[in-house]
Amino acid sequence: MSISHVISVSPLQCKILLMSIQSVSNRILLDDMPIQLSRRARLPLAIVGLLLTAQAQAFLPTPASLVTTGELALNTDTNTDNNAKAGTAAETGAKQLLALWREQAKTKNLAQHTTWRRLLYFSDEKKGFFGKNKDTSTVDDASFFLSANGREDSGAELDAMLVAFADEMTNTTNKPKANNAAQTGNSKSALCRFPARAKWLSDTLAIDKSAMQVTCPELTAWMQKLAPEQLSIMFAQEHLDNPLSAFAHTLLRIDSKASVVDPSQIHHAYALNDTVDGDTEDNFVLYATKSMTGGYSNLIEIDPYPEKLAKYLQDDERDAWTYRLDLMAEEVQQIILHVWETKDLKLPYYFTSDNCASEILRLIDVVRPQQHLLSQLPYAVIPSDVVQLLNKEGFLASTNYTPADSTLRxxxxxxxxxxxxxxxxxxSAKQTLNEIKSAPLNTVSSMSADGQTLLNHQIAVSDTNPLNRHPLQMGHIGIGQRGDKHGDNNYIDLGVRAGYHDTLDRPSGFPQFFDLEGAAATLRLYDTNNDKPSQPKSVILQNLTLIKGRSFNPVNSAKKGKTWGASIEATRVNDGSQQDGTDHLVGSLGYESGWSWAFGTLSTGTGEIAPQLCYTFLSGTAQTGRGINKGFRVGAGVNAGCRYQINNQLRAQAELQLPYWYHGSSDDSNVRGHYWQPISTLGLQYDIDKKQALRINANYEWQDRIDANEDVQLSYRRYF
Structure with missing residues (x-):
């Protein structure tokens, strides 16, 4: 006698066999046995019944006389038949499991679960006119969905994922054992393409993925390379010398075990950076327009952390703040798995709403369904706002300051x-100062010479932590008086500024002398209870600023870069070309380039510049509007001023503008084609607290031919 063969049974086949046993036992009991038979007797009888089937014959001895040369073919046919039967059983079991999963998913309403929808890029809710449609995924790439209707139907995509689970179970059982490793190492598998979805569903429905025996070599290698243990948000401060970095930048630092133990070992960390995939051949205006309007796609970069950090600290010379995120290890793993799913997507990039900062909030929202971080900043997502929001919600576990090279110098x-x-x-000191200021001669840095380690310099922390800054949005109400040749006109100003900060605002949390304003508007309401011949209209648009800012790099400091400024706005100006010229709304485009100097008492042990500032600009301006002479004027001149920090709550700034305007030649002797129109201004701000301030603005135009020369205003400013 000899044993011809023995059947080996996989874990999934065991499950399916047990399900089959239960099914057979039920049939035996219902069809052939007395109804009084106890439940305990069912299972032995079912097993006996199964042993009498054709599959059980494989375990019985075979007479040696029956074993012939042709038995190999017979055994092969038997194995094929057994595999076919096992495959049929596997398919039956997978179908039963799929039906069970579908029922559980329906009961729990997983298709509408916040986490599942966020994994598919569905918005939580639609907010306002510009809100995203919550019923359609932001992703329009068909490869991101298993279901043809996945973009519009989260339930269809969930069901497709469950079907993929069942298919993997069936495929794993049907594959020859010897080829399993090669067959299952397929990165196109749904479980390999969407590991974050697979993990969440398997955890939620208690699906045993070990029965699938799916290996994902590319994903495994990627995860081993990153070795994610901890996530931190790195904030690089505002950098006006690069307009695309003017509003600061954030990225995620991915730490491995080695860099968690010693954060200075940055060569064990990676940077996850979401940025714009722009065309460098486009001119600045086109580049900025496309970045604002979604004309470019986003680009997810995953690079060694030292490379990214060096760009900010050494190339741009921007201080960096790093905040460790209070996330659990499994949440970190899930975020990185989701990044694997999404890193190659080409989504529209919007400079103000879908950017480096919004992606960080979205990733955290994926693992914290109870949080709604991204929806709290629905219209404009600014890096410093994101840092403050995460701090308010308790996500920032620790803070680390890394000074830029210029700060150390x-x-x-x-x-x-x-x-x-x-x-x-x-x-001798002058010679030394020049050497210190020179970046090529003085290579002091927060990074080691090989760029692999952070160095600990004994330097006091600068007052640039974005957690300390005032809110970026601001509204103001002011009362003022506009004096003219016929008397005074009283008015009320109502204004709002979407961002950001000017030189009179509370300076804590911003780079020194930072000056950038965007999306601001002011309405002026005049008191019309008089009969003056030049009475202004009751309500006028006083100013509409698209962008206005100045970059100050004092020549007597260690900072590199130029001092310059630019503005794009609509504003009211007095036309000095005609006698009794009145004010008109014009579109204005201006550019300045010059020099600045810092002075005052230096802070010991810090990398801060002296607190006082004076500057001189050579300026050029072009304005156009229907109300002014010939509909346009161009000007060139000098702007000079000083900004003085009186104390921590009080600042003053004075400026003299000396523009020389040209309208074009005119035959009218009463109309001048070119003229000087000097303007002096004074500003004073007192901070009540972090969110409130009082400001006085006064200006005087040294021009005889205009109707109104002076304007004085007191305003209350509220930051929100």
Missing amino acids: QAQWNKVKQQRDQLGYHN
Whole structure:
């Protein structure tokens, strides 16, 4: 006697066999056995019944006389038949499991679960006119969905994922054991393409994925390379010398076990950066327009962390703040798995709403269904707002400050300058200061020479932490008086600014002398209870600013870069070309380039510049409007001023503008084609607290031919 063969049974086949046993036992009991038979007797009888089937014969001994040369073919046919039967059983079991999963998913309403919808890029809710449609995924790439209707139907996509689970179970059972490793190492498998979805569904429905025996070599290698253990948000401060970085930048730092133990070992960390995939051959205006309107796609970059950090600290010379996110290890893993699913998507990039900062909020929302971070900033998502929101919601576990190269050079500059002032070695100190200021000569940095490690410099933390800044939006109400040749006109100003900060605003949390305003508008309401011949209209648009800012890099500091400014706005101006010229709304485009100097008491042990500032600009401006002479004027001149920090709550700024305007030649002797029109301005702001301030603005136009020369206003400003 000899044993011809023995059947090996996989875990899934065991499950299916048990399900079959239960099914057979039920049939035996219902069809052939007395109804009084106890339940305990069912299972033994069912097993006996199964042993009498054709599959059980494989375990019985075979007479040696029956084993012949032709038995190999017979055994092959038997194995094929057994595999076919096992495959049929697997398909039956998978169908039964699929039906069970579908029932559970329906009972739990998983298709509308917040996490599932977020994994598919469905919005939580539609907010306002510009809100996203909550019934349609943001992703329009068909490869992101298993179902043809997945973009519009989260339920169809969920069902397709469950079917993929069942198919993997069936395929794994039907594959020859010897080829399993090669067959299941297929990165196109649904479980390999969408591991975050698969993990969430399997955890929610208690699906045993071990029975599928699916391996994903590309995903496995990627996860081993990143080795994610911890996530931090890195904030690089505003950088006006690069307009696309003017509003700061955020990225995710992915830490491995090694960099968690020692955060200075940054070569063990990676940077996850969501940025714009723009065309570098486009001019700046086209590039900015496409970035604002979704004309470019986003680009997810995953690079070694030292490479990204060096760009900010050394190339741009921007201070960096790093905040460790209070996330559990499994949440970190799930976020990175979701990044695998989405890293190659080409989604529209919108500079103000779908950007580097919004992606961080979206990723956290995926693993925290109870949170609604992204929906709290529905219209404009600004990096510093994101940092403050995460802090308010309790996500920031720790804070680390990394000074830029220029900040470290400034700390050296401050020390040498103080020594020079005390000891009086002016000639040698001047030489030393020039060497300190030179980046090629002075390579001091927060990063080691090989760029792999963070160095600990003994320097006081600068007051640039974005957690300390005032809210970026601001509204104001002001009362003022506009004086003219016929008397005074009283008015009320109502204004709003979407962002960001000017030189009179509370400076904590911003780079020194930071000046950038965007999307601001002011309405002026005049008191019309008089009969003056030049009475203005009761309600007028006083100003509409698209963007206006100045970048100050004092020549007597360690900062590199130029001092310059630019503005795009609609504003009211007095036309000085005609006698008794009145004010008109014009479109204005301006550019300035010049020099600035810092002065005052230096802060010991810090990399901060002296707190006071003076500047001089050469300016050029073009304006157009129907109300002014010939419909246009161009001007060139000099703008000079100083900004003084009186104390922590009080600041003042004075400026003199000397533009020379040209309208074109005119035959009318009463109309001038070109003229000087000097303007002096004074501003003073007192901070009540972080969110409230009082401001006085006054200006005087040194021009005889205009109707109104002076304007004085007191306003209350509320930051929100």
